[in-house]
Amino acid sequence: MSAAPVDRRTAWKIVGTVVIVVSAVSGLLYASMKEEVQFWKYADEVAAAPSSFEGKKLNVGGFVKSYAKNNLDHDFVIETRPPRAYATVKAHYHGIVPDTFKTGGEVVATGKLAADGVLQTEQVMAKCPSKYEAKAGAPSLMETGKKAAGY
Numbered sequence: 001m002s003a004a005p006v007d008r009r010t011a012w013k014i015v016g017t018v019v020i021v022v023s024a025v026s027g028l029l030y031a032s033m034k035e036e037v038q039f040w041k042y043a044d045e046v047a048a049a050p051s052s053f054e055g056k057k058l059n060v061g062g063f064v065k066s067y068a069k070n071n072l073d074h075d076f077v078i079e080t081r082p083p084r085a086y087a088t089v090k091a092h093y094h095g096i097v098p099d100t101f102k103t104g105g106e107v108v109a110t111g112k113l114a115a116d117g118v119l120q121t122e123q124v125m126a127k128c129p130s131k132y133e134a135k136a137g138a139p140s141l142m143e144t145g146k147k148a149a150g151y
Contacts, residue, residue, distance in 0.1 A: 039053065039059065040059045040061070041059070042061050042062055043060055043078045043079055043088060046089050046119075047087035047088060050117045053113045054114070054115055055113065056112065057112055058113060058119065059109070059110050060078055060110075060111075061078075061106070061107070062089070063080070063081060063106055064077070064104060064106075064126075067101075074097055076093070078107060078109060078119075089119055090119065091111070091118065091120075092118055092121060093109070093121040093122075097124050097126070098125070100126040100127065101124060107124060107125065107126050107127070108125045109121045109124050110123040110124075110125075
């Protein structure tokens with residue numbers, strides 16, 4: 001026994017439905033991923049080409065060079081140290097910073113780089129020196145210039 005052929009109208013309905021479903025799923029995936037894409041960069045990479053990162057969401061890592069506080073407004077400078085090229089990126093954060101956030105400490109600031117070159121920070125993460133202290137004589141990831149696994 002042979003199956004009856006599918007009429008032309010039914011075939012077009014099936015093709016149309018598949019196209020609509022695939023387009024909808026693709027659109028939703030694109031829209032949800034677009035905002036979540038973040039670049040991991042060190043301060044020297046951002047300082048070398050700030051215009052290429054303008055308006056993009058970044059995770060900028062380095063050390064806190066200087067820090068000024070006015071109520072919940074925090075202005076600080078992130079720097080990289082040798083063996084990476086020395087450079088700085090200014091950052092602004094409105095909110096409560098972690099207890100371990102201090103001058104000289106390692107920091108990762110997440111935010112968008114404004115046209116004036118200042119990182120408008122949404123989140124600040126500071127390294128906890130007592131819990132994650134490197135072995136004596138061993139350099140930190142920031143000092144080696146390597147990125148942590150997964151970045």
